[in-house]
Amino acid sequence: METLRRAMQDNREVFVSVINKTNEELEGRFNNFVEDLENMAKEVYDSSVKAESCDKRITAEAEKLSKIINDLEAHINTTTITEKSVRKA
Secondary structure, eight states: OHHHHHHHHHHHHHHHHHHHHHHHHHHHHHHHHHHHHHHHHHHHHHHHHHHHHHHHHHHHHHHHHHHHHHHHHHHHHHHHHHHHHHHHO
């Protein structure tokens, strides 16, 4: 009877040890998974910030280009009107 009790105690200790080791391994895997997700979220956020920055620069450059084109068009119109006036005179 004593031998059976010792065997059961030993089996229980082995079982608890296996469960604890499995839990530690799972915890390590999940911690790594969480770290990977946090890194991915940070990269996505950084990419979003860069995209917004690029969008702002592109918009600013487009506005500058539009102003230059409008100024050039006004200059061409003025030159055309002046040329027509000179030819009529």
